[in-house]
Amino acid sequence: MIQKPIVPPPVIFIGCALMMAYLPNPYPFEINVLAVYLIVSISFVIAFFSLWQFYKSKANINPIHLEKSNVFVADGIYRFSRNPMYLSLAGLLVAWAVYLQSAVSFLGVFLFVYLITQWQIKPEEYWLEKKFGESYLAYKKKVRRWI
Numbered sequence: 001m002i003q004k005p006i007v008p009p010p011v012i013f014i015g016c017a018l019m020m021a022y023l024p025n026p027y028p029f030e031i032n033v034l035a036v037y038l039i040v041s042i043s044f045v046i047a048f049f050s051l052w053q054f055y056k057s058k059a060n061i062n063p064i065h066l067e068k069s070n071v072f073v074a075d076g077i078y079r080f081s082r083n084p085m086y087l088s089l090a091g092l093l094v095a096w097a098v099y100l101q102s103a104v105s106f107l108g109v110f111l112f113v114y115l116i117t118q119w120q121i122k123p124e125e126y127w128l129e130k131k132f133g134e135s136y137l138a139y140k141k142k143v144r145r146w147i
Helices: 009-022 033-057 084-100 106-142
Strands: none
Touching: 009 084, 009 106, 033 084, 084 106
């Protein structure tokens, strides 16, 4: 049985970012600071449009209280990704790994994607399927989970 989410996504994000900062760096690489700015900018644009779409739809933004949702958002940026908010957080972690100049720190990105999928996305999907039935299932078939 899928459980209700108990760890807020920002906590998972911060935990992964901190872990990345303290991992050993046996394989450093050179960075292009513009690449970091570009990745951060893209992530902020994705976050802005995903939050804007939630605001326009009057959707519940609280990822812990799924039961308060009375609409699922499928317009705007949600036509391309079912989880653009989490995608933007993953993008920020990619930028952080590049900034740290550490190939090993990319493990934090993979850990974030795994944890957010298991602890947040799957419970959200389960609840949305239960609440919205066929309309959500059709949306799931049409739009990928991440990108």
